[in-house]
Amino acid sequence: MCWAAAASAPERLLSMTSLSTPHPKALLRSLVSSSQVLRSWHMFVIQIPRLPEMAITSGAGGSAFVRLLVRTGLSEERATEYLDRQRSGVVGPSLNWYRAAPFNHPHRIDDIRVPTLYVYGTGDVALGRRAADLTARYVTGPYRFEALDGVGHWIPEEHAEVVTPIVLQHLGTSAHLPA
Numbered sequence: 001m002c003w004a005a006a007a008s009a010p011e012r013l014l015s016m017t018s019l020s021t022p023h024p025k026a027l028l029r030s031l032v033s034s035s036q037v038l039r040s041w042h043m044f045v046i047q048i049p050r051l052p053e054m055a056i057t058s059g060a061g062g063s064a065f066v067r068l069l070v071r072t073g074l075s076e077e078r079a080t081e082y083l084d085r086q087r088s089g090v091v092g093p094s095l096n097w098y099r100a101a102p103f104n105h106p107h108r109i110d111d112i113r114v115p116t117l118y119v120y121g122t123g124d125v126a127l128g129r130r131a132a133d134l135t136a137r138y139v140t141g142p143y144r145f146e147a148l149d150g151v152g153h154w155i156p157e158e159h160a161e162v163v164t165p166i167v168l169q170h171l172g173t174s175a176h177l178p179a
Contacts, residue, residue, distance in 0.1 A: 007110040010141075015115040015174030017167055019155040020127055022118065024109050026134035027127070034130035042126070046098040053095065056086050072125050073152015115142040117170040119163055121151030144170060 003023050006016040022030070030036040046052050056065050062083050069079035086094060116139045120132040136143060146166055148159065155163050 001104070003112065004104070004109050006112045006114050006116070010113045013114045015117070015170060016112060017117040017119070017170060019119045019163065020121065020124060020153050022120070022127060022131040022135040023112070023138040024104070025138050027131045029134055030128060030131035034128050036128045036131055039126055039128050043098055043101060046095050047102070053091050056083070056091050062087070072154065073121065073123060073158060074154045075158060078154070078157055109138075112139045113141040115144075115170070115174040117144045117146070117167065119146045119148065119155055119166060121148045121153060121155055121159075123150045123152045126153050142174075 001021075001024075002016050002018050003021075006013055021027075027036065031040065056062060065086070066076065066079040066083050069082060070076050074082070118132070118135050118139075120127070120129075122129065132145070132147065136145060148155065148162060151159050151162070
């Protein structure tokens with residue numbers, strides 16, 4: 001996770017960019033101060049052993065998986081590609097990333113001191129605006145927040161033409177900052 005890397009080894013980074021995902025402390029705080037816990041329902045369901053794997057790889061579950069991804073802002077074509085990948089054997093590792101989340105302690109992630117770009121889509125159904133707004137509290141270095149109106153969770157997949165210039169500008173700016 002980029003937030004943990006930037007907090008634990010800032011001397012190894014020139015800058016940090018996060019697309020969609022807020023600082024973990026901001027996300028944790030938003031769980032109790034907004035509707036984020038409802039938006040994060042999938043994180044809890046994924047904790048059930050074998051059920052998500054069976055649901056994704058079954059016929060009916062697969063089409064439900066595609067509909068869910070489309071609802072989060074992914075095109076139907078890409079959602080179908082993701083389903084095919086899940087069915088080809090990567091479903092376990094993909095889900096295990098979420099399963100490990102409860103064991104990662106956000107309170108251990110310090111404030112971020114490196115130049116940071118956080119890009120958030122206002123149409124993100126999985127991550128709410130409260131966590132996005134709270135992220136600034138946990139960045140003490142130069143910080144840039146970009147909210148993309150109406151953009152969903154899948155920023156690089158679906159909006160590369162919008163986000164690429166933003167990221168390149170951030171990298172160019174960060175390259176000229178004193179170490």
